[in-house]
Structures are given as C-alpha cells and as structure tokens.
Amino acid sequence: MSEELAWTQEKKARFQEDLLTWYHLEKRDLPWRESTDPYRVWVSEIMLQQTQVVTVIPYFNRFMEWFPTIEELANANEDKLLKAWEGLGYYSRVRNMQHAAKEIVETFDGKMPSNIVDILSLKGIGPYTGGAIGSIAFSLPEPAIDGNVMRVYSRLFCLSDDIALPKTRKVFDKYVRETMSQTEPGDFNQALMDLGATICTPTKPSCQTCPIKNYCEAYKTDMTSSYPVKKKKEKAKPLYYVANILKNDNGAFLLEKRPSDGLLADMWTFPMKEVTKEEYDGLSQAYDTVETSTKMVAEQLSLYDDEKESIKDKQLLGIVTHIFSHRKWHILVVADTLSVSADNCLNNQEWVYLDEFSQYVFPKPQQKMVDILKKSMNN
Known part of the structure; x- marks a missing residue:
C-alpha cells in the first residue's frame, strides 16, 4: 500500500464523518433522490452522462412519467423512446437502456438485480453506473467513479495519473x-x-468551504490548480x-x-x-451562383434527376455547426422551393408540414436547422 493510502482507521472514519455530515446538510435537492429505487437511479445516471444536472431534470421527470417501470421501458415504442431522449444526444444510451430493460424482464423477473456482477452484466451499464446503482439502491460498498470523483481524489492525494487514460480508473x-x-x-x-x-x-x-480540506494534500501545498492531470483531448x-x-407547392x-x-x-x-x-x-461564399448546388439537390432526390427545372427558388439560410x-x-x-406534388418522394422520405415536426424525432443538428428555418420565415 502506498504511503498516501496508509490512513489509520480512525482517520478514515473522521474523513467519512466529515464528508457525510456535510452531504446530509447540503445535498442538492434532485428528483431522482426522492427514493433509492434502482430504476430511478439507473435512468438518472445514464442521463447525467455528458449532460448537466439542470438540463437532465425535466427530461428525467418526463421519462419517468412516460415509462414509470422497467417493464414499460422494455415494451416502449422506439419512436416514443427516442422522442423522450430528443435533445440529450448519444442516443445509443437509451437504446442500450431498453435492451437492458428487456434483459431484466426476461432474466430477473422485471426487477433490477441486487448484486454487482449481475448489474454489470446488463447492456450499457459500466463500472460507474453499476457502482451508483449498487451503492445507492442496495448499499453495496462499490465506488461510482466519474470525473467529479477523480478530480476530488486527485487533489485529495495529489495523484498525477492522467485521468483521460482508461487504465487510470483502477488507481482511483x-x-x-x-x-x-x-x-x-x-x-x-x-x-463526492x-x-x-x-x-x-x-x-x-x-477550498475554504470544503468539508474535507484538512485531508487534502493539494490544498495543504497550494497545488489545487495542478490537479487533476489530463492530456488534451x-x-x-x-x-x-x-x-x-x-418545400413543395403545398407548403410541406x-x-x-x-x-x-x-x-x-x-x-x-x-x-x-x-x-x-x-x-x-x-x-x-457564392452559393446562388454555383451550378453544383442544383445538382446536389437532384442527387439527393434521384427521382428529380430529369426535372431540375422543378427547383425554383434557392437561398442560403445560414450555417449550423455541431460537435459530437x-x-x-x-x-x-439551403432553402429550395420545388414545383412537385406532396406525394412524390423516396422510400425513406416524407413530406411534413411545419406544425407536424413535433411528431418526429430530431437530433440536435436538425433542431438547429429548424430554428434557422423559423427565423427566416419570421423575417
């Protein structure tokens, strides 16, 4: 055991008491903390991955309203499931949740398993989420190590291991x-x-208001800004x-x-x-004057290859950037008005009126494009 870990049992007990006393007094009032139900813990922790708490709260409340049980999540229609997740991004997370919910229904009688091995066997549940579910719902002494925890412990013990490396998790x-x-x-x-x-x-x-500052090596040495160590992404x-x-002549x-x-x-x-x-x-730089722009529309809509004259009006509305x-x-x-009927499109396409957009699952880039469209219509 390294020197930093060689705390006496008494010191560990004091550390735990100081941290827990602070938490019981200052803990954040969050909807998923209303109970220790493992389903609520699971949903909240998956949502909180790469998403801020303030953003997650309304999503969590709606998700629990739409899918109040693991069984209802397992049987949910995919379009409704994706709609519930719309705007959170990383849609594989909710698909994995549904896959895991089906596993729970089929293998564990619809109840989240209570041992860490079975919890971690479920699709989409890794060490962090498994630790959170196990510790919060079943009082298992399992760590739930995320970026917050690594930051706290890197300063607590002046750990110089690069937190961006997967192998570093074992250290923490x-x-x-x-x-x-x-x-x-x-x-x-x-x-934590x-x-x-x-x-x-x-x-x-x-640091002055931190309940564990007296245990923190970085605080004692005025080195908090040096931790955690993380290589540039x-x-x-x-x-x-x-x-x-x-847009066609019917306005769809x-x-x-x-x-x-x-x-x-x-x-x-x-x-x-x-x-x-x-x-x-x-x-x-010069969209309206470039002939290839019309060609691009024709390529996307192959049925119009011989009807390029159907493309009437062309306008560059704006630019969207989105980081995955x-x-x-x-x-x-780019906006294009077409002289075509509303029932003429490819198999994976549909003509949709603006007031019907809410019925379709849009990723974030599409939402940004819709915002640009609405702004142009209001000008």
Whole structure:
C-alpha cells in the first residue's frame, strides 16, 4: 500500500464523518433522490452522462412519467423512446437502456438485480453506473467513479495519473475503496459527486468551504490548480455538409430518415449531402451562383434527376455547426422551393408540414436547422 493510502482507521472514519455530515446538510435537492429505487437511479445516471444536472431534470421527470417501470421501458415504442431522449444526444444510451430493460424482464423477473456482477452484466451499464446503482439502491460498498470523483481524489492525494487514460480508473478505484463508508456507501458516493460539482470544481475550487480540506494534500501545498492531470483531448474531425430545406407547392417540407445503424440512427433530418471542405468553402461564399448546388439537390432526390427545372427558388439560410464526441459537423443550410406534388418522394422520405415536426424525432443538428428555418420565415 502506498504511503498516501496508509490512513489509520480512525482517520478514515473522521474523513467519512466529515464528508457525510456535510452531504446530509447540503445535498442538492434532485428528483431522482426522492427514493433509492434502482430504476430511478439507473435512468438518472445514464442521463447525467455528458449532460448537466439542470438540463437532465425535466427530461428525467418526463421519462419517468412516460415509462414509470422497467417493464414499460422494455415494451416502449422506439419512436416514443427516442422522442423522450430528443435533445440529450448519444442516443445509443437509451437504446442500450431498453435492451437492458428487456434483459431484466426476461432474466430477473422485471426487477433490477441486487448484486454487482449481475448489474454489470446488463447492456450499457459500466463500472460507474453499476457502482451508483449498487451503492445507492442496495448499499453495496462499490465506488461510482466519474470525473467529479477523480478530480476530488486527485487533489485529495495529489495523484498525477492522467485521468483521460482508461487504465487510470483502477488507481482511483483503489483509493476510493480504501476510504469509502461501508455503512453509507450510497450517500458517500453522492457526497463526492456533489462535492465535485459544487465545491471542488475544475477551476477556482471553493477550498475554504470544503468539508474535507484538512485531508487534502493539494490544498495543504497550494497545488489545487495542478490537479487533476489530463492530456488534451484530440480535436473532433471536421465533416462538411449541405442540407436542403425542400418545400413543395403545398407548403410541406421534405424530411429524410437516417439509416438504422450508425450516428443518429433512425432519426429525421432535412436531406443532407456530405461535401469536401473545398466544395463547402466555395458554396458558402457564392452559393446562388454555383451550378453544383442544383445538382446536389437532384442527387439527393434521384427521382428529380430529369426535372431540375422543378427547383425554383434557392437561398442560403445560414450555417449550423455541431460537435459530437469525435467529429464536428459544418452544415450549409439551403432553402429550395420545388414545383412537385406532396406525394412524390423516396422510400425513406416524407413530406411534413411545419406544425407536424413535433411528431418526429430530431437530433440536435436538425433542431438547429429548424430554428434557422423559423427565423427566416419570421423575417
């Protein structure tokens, strides 16, 4: 055992008591903390991945209203499920949740299993989520190590391990297990989450009000700004698109359903075509004068290949950018009016009126494009 971990049992007990006393007095009032129901814990923790608490609260409340039990989640219609998740991003998370819910119904009689091995066997549940469910719902002494916890412990023990590396989690797992409460593991984990979110923040931590400052090596040595150690994230790969907002004579807009696998699977967008950076730059500078823009529309709507004259009005409405975890989309948003009937489109496309958009599941980039469209209509 390293020197930093060689705390006496008395010191560990004091540390746990100081942290838990602070948590019981200062814990955040959050809807998923109204009970220790494992389903509520599970849904909240999946939603909170890469999403701020204030954003999650209305999503969580609506999700629990629409799918109040694991069985109802397992049997949910996919369109309704994706609609409930619309705006949170990372849609594989909710698909994995439904897959896991079906496993729970089939294998565990519709109830979340109460041992960590079975919890971790469920699709989409990793060590962090499993630790949260196990500790909060079943009082299992399992760490729930996220970015907040790693930040707290890196400062607490001056750990210089790069938190961006997957192997580093084992280091923090060892430290947390050695110091966590065995009698109140759920509250202990939530206390660390709240501490990292409200006091031990990434920049300008409020050390003077921290309940565990007397145990913190970084605080004692005035080194809090040096921790945690994290290598710079690789820049997201840029990708370039032209999106056509196609409106027919009946006033309906063309939407296109994305493939059933890959990014934004089964979601709806305006027709989009990937282009090179050179094409993107050229089109953004002089869109109305570039003949290839009409060709792009024709390629997206192959049934119009011989009807290019049906493209009447063309207008560059704006530019949308959206960053995913590993790529950044740059989208030229172009409006085209077509002289075609509303029932003429490809199999994966539909003509939809603006007031019907709420019935379709839109990813964030599409929502941004709709905002641009509405703004142009109000001008």
